Amino acid sequence: xxxxxxxPQVSGDTTTAGRGKRPRPPFGVSAVGILAVLTALFSLLxxxxxIFMTGVTGWDTAVxxxxxxxxxxxxxxxxxxxxITVPLCLVLGVGGAWLVERTGLRGNKWWAVLLAAPLAVPxxxxxxxxxxxVPSLEGLWSGVLIATxxxxxxxxxxxxAALSRLDPAIEQSAASLGLGAWRTFFRVVLPxxxxxxxxxxxxxxxxxxxEYGAFAMIRFDTFTTAIMIQYRSTFNGTxxxxxxxxxxxxxxILLLLEGRSRGTxxxxxxxxxxxxKALRLPLRSYQLPAQLSLLAxxxxxxxxxxxxxxxxTLAGAGSxxxxxxxxxxxxxxxxxxxxxxxxxxxGFPMAFLAVRYxxxxxxxxxxxxxxxxxxxxxxxxxxxxxxxxxxVPGVYQTAGVLVAAYVLLxxxxxxxxxxxxxxxxxxxxxxxxxxxxxxxxxxxxxVTLRLTAPAAAGGAALVFLGIVNELTATLxxxxxxxxxxxxxxxxxxxEIDYVGAAPYALLMILVSAPMTYLLFQQSKKAAGx
Amino acid sequence: xxxxxxxxxxxxxxxxxxxxxxxxxxGPTPAASGxxxxxxxxxxxxxxxxxxxxxxxxxxxxxxxxxxGIKVTVRNGEDPEMANQIIQExxxxxxxxxxxxxxxxxxxxxxxGLFADVDQATxxxxxxxxxPSTNKWTGIAARSTVLVYDKTKLTEDKLPKSMLDxxxxxxxxxxxxxxxxxxxxxxxxxxxxxxxxxxxxxxxKAMKDNSKAYKGNSTAMKAVNAGEIDAALIYxxxxxxxQAKTGENxxxxxxxxxxxxxxxxxxxxxxxxxxxxSKNAAAAQEFLKFVTGKKGQEILQKGxxxxxxxxxxxxxxDKLVPVKDLQAPTVDPAKLNSEKVTDLMTEAGxx
Numbered sequence: 113x114x115x116x117x118x119x120p121q122v123s124g125d126t127t128t129a130g131r132g133k134r135p136r137p138p139f140g141v142s143a144v145g146i147l148a149v150l151t152a153l154f155s156l157l158x159x160x161x162x163i164f165m166t167g168v169t170g171w172d173t174a175v176x177x178x179x180x181x182x183x184x185x186x187x188x189x190x191x192x193x194x195x196i197t198v199p200l201c202l203v204l205g206v207g208g209a210w211l212v213e214r215t216g217l218r219g220n221k222w223w224a225v226l227l228a229a230p231l232a233v234p235x236x237x238x239x240x241x242x243x244x245x246v247p248s249l250e251g252l253w254s255g256v257l258i259a260t261x262x263x264x265x266x267x268x269x270x271x272x273a274a275l276s277r278l279d280p281a282i283e284q285s286a287a288s289l290g291l292g293a294w295r296t297f298f299r300v301v302l303p304x305x306x307x308x309x310x311x312x313x314x315x316x317x318x319x320x321x322x323e324y325g326a327f328a329m330i331r332f333d334t335f336t337t338a339i340m341i342q343y344r345s346t347f348n349g350t351x352x353x354x355x356x357x358x359x360x361x362x363x364x365i366l367l368l369l370e371g372r373s374r375g376t377x378x379x380x381x382x383x384x385x386x387x388x389k390a391l392r393l394p395l396r397s398y399q400l401p402a403q404l405s406l407l408a409x410x411x412x413x414x415x416x417x418x419x420x421x422x423x424x425t426l427a428g429a430g431s432x433x434x435x436x437x438x439x440x441x442x443x444x445x446x447x448x449x450x451x452x453x454x455x456x457x458x459g460f461p462m463a464f465l466a467v468r469y470x471x472x473x474x475x476x477x478x479x480x481x482x483x484x485x486x487x488x489x490x491x492x493x494x495x496x497x498x499x500x501x502x503x504v505p506g507v508y509q510t511a512g513v514l515v516a517a518y519v520l521l522x523x524x525x526x527x528x529x530x531x532x533x534x535x536x537x538x539x540x541x542x543x544x545x546x547x548x549x550x551x552x553x554x555x556x557x558x559v560t561l562r563l564t565a566p567a568a569a570g571g572a573a574l575v576f577l578g579i580v581n582e583l584t585a586t587l588x589x590x591x592x593x594x595x596x597x598x599x600x601x602x603x604x605x606x607e608i609d610y611v612g613a614a615p616y617a618l619l620m621i622l623v624s625a626p627m628t629y630l631l632f633q634q635s636k637k638a639a640g641x
Numbered sequence: 642x643x644x645x646x647x648x649x650x651x652x653x654x655x656x657x658x659x660x661x662x663x664x665x666x667x668g669p670t671p672a673a674s675g676x677x678x679x680x681x682x683x684x685x686x687x688x689x690x691x692x693x694x695x696x697x698x699x700x701x702x703x704x705x706x707x708x709x710g711i712k713v714t715v716r717n718g719e720d721p722e723m724a725n726q727i728i729q730e731x732x733x734x735x736x737x738x739x740x741x742x743x744x745x746x747x748x749x750x751x752x753x754g755l756f757a758d759v760d761q762a763t764x765x766x767x768x769x770x771x772x773p774s775t776n777k778w779t780g781i782a783a784r785s786t787v788l789v790y791d792k793t794k795l796t797e798d799k800l801p802k803s804m805l806d807x808x809x810x811x812x813x814x815x816x817x818x819x820x821x822x823x824x825x826x827x828x829x830x831x832x833x834x835x836x837x838x839x840x841x842x843x844x845x846k847a848m849k850d851n852s853k854a855y856k857g858n859s860t861a862m863k864a865v866n867a868g869e870i871d872a873a874l875i876y877x878x879x880x881x882x883x884q885a886k887t888g889e890n891x892x893x894x895x896x897x898x899x900x901x902x903x904x905x906x907x908x909x910x911x912x913x914x915x916x917x918x919s920k921n922a923a924a925a926q927e928f929l930k931f932v933t934g935k936k937g938q939e940i941l942q943k944g945x946x947x948x949x950x951x952x953x954x955x956x957x958x959d960k961l962v963p964v965k966d967l968q969a970p971t972v973d974p975a976k977l978n979s980e981k982v983t984d985l986m987t988e989a990g991x992x
Contacts (some may be wrong), residue, residue, distance in 0.1 A: 182990040247867055273848050341992055344722045345983045351992070498729075505733045542843040592688055592716040592735060603695065603717065608890065610861045 141469065147461040152477040155484045155520050162497035165353040177354040182338075185356070190334045192363070193255055194317050200260045201316045202309060204409065205267025211402055212298070213275040218395045223406055228265050228632040231412035232624040235262035236325030237601070237617045241417035243329055244424070245470050255332040261413035263319050264328065267312030273635040274308040275301070276518050280391045293393055293501060306373075311591055314370040321362060322488035324526035324584050325602060335359040336488045340584060343490060356491045363486040367479075421621065432615060437600065441619050444580055444597045447511070448623075451518035451579045452572040455526045459571070461529035478527065485524045489585035492517050494561065496589055503510030514589040521585065522578040526571035529634070533567020534560070570634030573627040580623055597623070653938060670787040686712040687737040687924045690727060692720040692823065693782075693911060697946040698740060705931045711924045720746035720823030721979055727916065728753045737919040738928055740781065740912070743827035744773075745979035747912035751777045756914045760926045766933045768954040771910055773975030778914030780974070781932050782941055783890040783949040785898065785967050786828050786907045788860050789880060792895035800897050803842075804832075804874065804905025808847030815871040817853040817861045820991040822856055824876055824909070826866035827988065830977035831907040835970055838985070854991070859883075863890045872897075874905070878947035881960055885945060908969035911948065 164176055177183075211217050212224045230238075239258045243249050249257075278301065286300045324336050335355055342352030395402055463480070465474045484492065496517050500508040507513050537560045545555035583598045590599070597620045604613035644916050691698045695717050701714045716736070718726070724746035727734050734755075741747055750756055756777040764776050771780035790800060801807055807816055818825050833841045855861040858875035862883070865873050877898075883891040898913060899905035913932055915925040938955035942949060949957045957964060986992045 177987075180990070182987075182992075185990075247863070248869065330855060331854065338992075342987075344719050344821065344978075345826065345986075345992060346725055349725075349983070351987050462696060483654050501729055501733070508730075508733070509735060593714045606862060608857070 114596060129556070136257055138581065141465075141624055144461040144464055145469075148465050148474070148477050151458055151462060152480040155481050155523065157499065158484055158487055158492045158495035158520065159360065161498060162357050162491065165350070166357045169563050171348045173350060174357075177351050178358060183355070183358065186333060186335050186338050187254075187358075188293065188399035189332065190321065191253065192252055193259065193332075193334065194320050196252075196256050197259045197263070198313050198316050198603055200256070201264040201267050202313055204260065204264040206271045206302075206305060206309060207263070208268050208406065208409070208550045209275050210301070211406065213272055214301075214392055215402070216399075217406075218399065219403075223410075225629070225632065226353070226410045226414070227268050227272075227406070228628060229410070229625075230261060231265040231269070231577070231622050231631075232628040233262065233414060234325075234598070234617075234620055234624070235259065235323055236329065236581075236583065236598075236605075237320070237421065237459065238413075238417050239326035239329040239421035239622060240601075240610070240613065240617065245420055247417060250331040252332060254330045255327055255334075258326050258330065259316075259320055259323070260299055262462050263412075264314045264413070266319070267309065268316045269632060269635050270308035270312050271305055274305050276636060278304055279283050283391060301389050310373050310451065314366060316549050317366050318363065318486045319478075321359060321366070321486070324488070324490065329605070335362070336490060336584075339488070339490050343494065343588075352494070353599060356487075359491065360487060364483065367482060367486060408517075417617075418621065421617045424610045425618050428611035429612060431611075436595070437597075437615050437619065440597050440600045441623070443594060444620075444623065447515065447518070447586075447596065448576040448579045450511075451515050452523070452526075452575040455519045455522055455575045456530070456572050458566050459523050459526040459530055460568075463527050463534055466527075467531055467534040478524075481520075481523045481527065484520045485522065489517070489521060489582055490608045492521055493585035493588035496585075509589070509591050511591055511594075514586065514591070514594075517585045517589055518575075519580065521582070523574040525574040529567045529571030529574065530564065533564040537563030566634065566637070570631060573630045573634070577627045577631070578625055580620060580627075596598045647696060649746050650729075680807055685710075685921060686714065687736045687919070687921050687928060688714045688716065688735050689740060689928070690723045690736040691715050691717050691936070692739075692741045692746065693945050694742070694946045694948075697941065697944055697948070699783075699943055700834070700940050701849065701932050703938055703945075704936060705928055708931070708936075709927060711927065713928070721826065721894060721983065724749045724979070727755060728822050731755070732812070732918045734916060737921055737925040738915050739778075739914050739916065740932075741823070742911050743783070743823055743830075743977075744825065744907045744912055744974035745827050745830045745977040748773070748776045748975050748977050749979050750914065751775065751975065751992075757917045757919070757922060757968055759915065759929060760761055761786040763926065763930045763933055765953065766930070770971075771951045773973065775975055777975075778912045779933060780910040780951055781913040781929075781937075782911040782946075783910050783951050783964070784911065785877040785949070785962070786831075786874065786905055786909070787877045787880075788872050788874055788899065788905065789865050789891075789894050790867050790897055791868060791893055793893050794868070794871055798895060800872070802899075803838075803901075803903045804828075804899055805844060807851065807874070808844050808961065810851075813851045814853070816851065817855050817864055817870045817873045818848070819855050819858050819861050820848075820852075820986060821854070822857060825874070826979060826982050826986070827909045828874065828904070829982045831909070831970070831972050832904045833978065833982060834972050834976055835904050838981075845985055845991060859890065862894060864895050866890050866893050868893070876909070876914075877961070881947035881958075882945060885947070898962060898967060900966075901972040904970060906967060906969050907972065908949075908964070908967060910951075910974045912974070916990065929978075937964055 176525045208227045212220045212227065217223060235258065242258055283296055283300050286296045291299065291522060322336055324340050328340070329335050335358060339352050339359065342349055342355060346352065374575055462477055466478055496513055498511050541563070542555050542559045545559050546552055550558065581598060583602055586596055588600055590596070597616045601613050601616035601620065604616065689698065689702070698715060702715060704707070705711065706713055720743055722739045723739065725742070727736055727739060730736070739747070739750060751773070759776050759779050763779055764772070771783060785919055788800060801812070826864070829841065829845070832844065853870055855864055858879050861873040861875055862879050864870050877896060880891050880894060880896050894950050913929050915922060915929060919925045933952040935953045935955060938953045940949040942950040942955050942958050947958055947961065949961065983992060
């Protein structure tokens with residue numbers, strides 16, 4: 113198989129299959145289409161809720177609640193946070209990826225994994241570790257510190273994957289035309305990372321908008337922390353809903369910006385041919401500074417939280433309430449696995465449609481999922497609480513509603529992976545199986561589903577990771593008596609019971625670590641997106 | 642163990658339910674009825690919506706279940722959140738009992754007409770000053786407002802005479818509180834009841850300028866201890882709780898009681914009530930009787946929450962300043978208005 117077959121753009125752009133005449137979907141596909149449409153409609157529920165609540169509130173009240181000094185403060189905080197943190201994450205993520213993939217960095221195989229490792233530490237655990245190590249942390253710069261350390265792997269992972277697959281031929285041409293190493297990097301390498309960088313930057317920015325626990329712990333107010341506070345004071349007050357509508361507006365702007373900056377250029381190789389081995393720049397006297405800076409980064413982002421968590425855990429050893437944290441662990445695993453499985457199943461029709469029958473329509477379907485997942489868990493949670501109490505009280509406070517919320521929050525994570533997996537299982541193979549006498553359904557299962565499985569596993573890992581670290585929607589929607597690792601950790605750490613919170617933090621990291629590794633491996637394989 | 646198997650069953654349902662939900666595009670099937678049975682219709686199980694300290698309620702629940710065999714499911718949250726949740730749920734609420742840390746949330750549910758009358762046997766156990774005259778709910782514990790201050794920097798004579806003095810310019814940037822918490826909102830509710838809307842508004846406005854906002858009272862006390870601020874307006878038991886453990890967050894801290902019926906001497910009554918919609922009203926009433934009874938109050942007295950025991954003639958933990966010495970202002974707990982408080986605090990830019 114040649115590489116160009118596996119070259120779907122990250123999202124949105126038409127794949128090669130979509131060019132020219134559009135195939136008319138057979139009946140079975142229409143059914144898939146209906147499923148996809150229903151999923152998309154369902155996923156628009158939170159957005160509809162926010163719009164509806166804004167409408168119900170009435171223009172005058174909405175205006176007084178939105179245009180007040182407090183919202184100005186939150187706006188400033190949130191904008192500054194994004195403007196400072198996203199570039200920092202880009203520098204660290206791309207810089208780290210470049211050192212690991214394209215230079216003669218010693219031990220680069222180890223560094224490659226270590227730089228992805230902070231992803232296994234939930235941001236609020238990171239925040240807890242830092243606050244207990246440096247109690248005076250508070251405000252914007254502490255927020256930037258913790259967010260950068262927690263989220264730079266979101267840029268690093270796609271950037272490393274893209275770099276490892278870049279065609280060195282272009283760089284060689286650049287060099288032969290007289291460009292120096294630095295200029296080659298900025299004029300040839302960096303532009304080719306555009307998709308990885310804009311995608312990563314979008315992810316970081318959306319996480320910044322959605323994060324609650326990490327910022328609450330260091331007294332840094334953003335829209336999401338303020339909505340949570342409003343919610344805790346009034347359960348479902350208009351002020352909280354108005355803040356949510358501002359936040360949704362924010363998310364839409366970010367999505368739009370990302371769509372713009374991604375551009376329409378084609379980055380994948382065209383045609384066959386052998387890709388050369390990537391060039392590695394010898395580091396020489398830069399070897400030591402490079403090693404030291406990577407060491408500093410991983411110590412700050414991964415070493416410190418792990419050390420603090422272990423220290424507190426050992427400090428409390430002996431008084432471990434095993435009968436409390438084992439149920440929490442099992443419930444977390446249960447929700448994580450169920451949520452991941454359902455998300456993959458629900459996402460499949462949509463990914464199938466997007467890859468096999470790309471059109472403005474399938475694009476719109478996908479976009480509706482991105483909009484919802486870009487909202488913080490608190491907004492999705494609020495929507496589900498209100499709708500389930502009023503419309504379907506039978507499902508209120510059931511595990512089903514919580515899983516449904518997880519599906520909406522994390523569907524795009526599954527979609528991105530499913531898409532690339534489906535694209536690597538070209539329709540032609542399935543058709544070949546059919547022409548050899550297999551019935552269509554069977555050939556679909558035997559060929560396409562099987563070839564998609566690894567990508568689906570990657571997507572599931574990503575969803576699982578999201579669910580394990582999810583806090584706000586879980587707090588709102590979980591059935592009575594539910595205790596997940598995240599909610600238990602939160603309830604202990606809010607009472608500054610560092611010792612009591614530590615075992616939950618440790619378990620969260622332990623559960624997340626293998627998933628992070630799986631993801632890292634998967635992203636390497638699926639590179640070229 | 643029971644919780645776990647319950648949850649796993651729920652999760653098994655979840656997959657189908659979530660599929661059902663998405664397949665119906667917003668018109669979910671009435672599939673998972675798991676939680677309806679978590680309420681335990683008829684089985685004698687009860688669900689407690691708990692905004693009191695988790696550990697304290699757990700101790701009550703464990704002792705109660707041991708004594709009566711009645712199973713109790715606990716959902717934890719904060720006062721205002723759970724009160725509003727119960728109101729939203731209305732008659733469909735899975736809650737049988739509601740426990741809070743403060744009175745305003747109880748008054749809110751009472752005003753929505755959702756509480757059943759408290760059993761006479763329970764009422765008889767609680768002194769009249771610790772329960773509303775309506776007997777739609779009852780006091781279960783109490784907590785005193787206090788100013789914790791940095792004793793390495795300040796002496797008592799340098800402290801404000803009244804809580805209202807914290808609005809003065811000399812306190813700018815020097816004090817803190819946890820405005821997003823139910824505790825602080827209860828103090829504001831008392832202020833509103835004692836001094837009226839205009840005075841409260843002005844005080845809150847000054848607070849926005851003068852104070853630092855922390856998340857949680859323990860965090861605020863920790864900040865005083867670390868020298869970040871000079872004083873914090875919180876409840877009394879954080880200090881005792883920390884002293885009983887390592888004391889590392891209160892070494893440099895001393896407590897100042899405003900007394901003199903000052904709004905800052907407000908004694909907040911924690912409440913408990915039985916929902917009208919409860920399907921197990923008898924068991925729910927039983928639980929409330931247990932909590933306010935001798936055993937329940939002794940759990941409170943000997944436990945680590947350091948709240949005031951108030952009922953069944955059980956004295957407060959002897960480490961605490963006796964209730965009669967607190968000189969708390971008289972406030973009818975049924976009159977504390979939490980909705981108005983959040984509106985005023987939102988207006989002042991604190992929320």
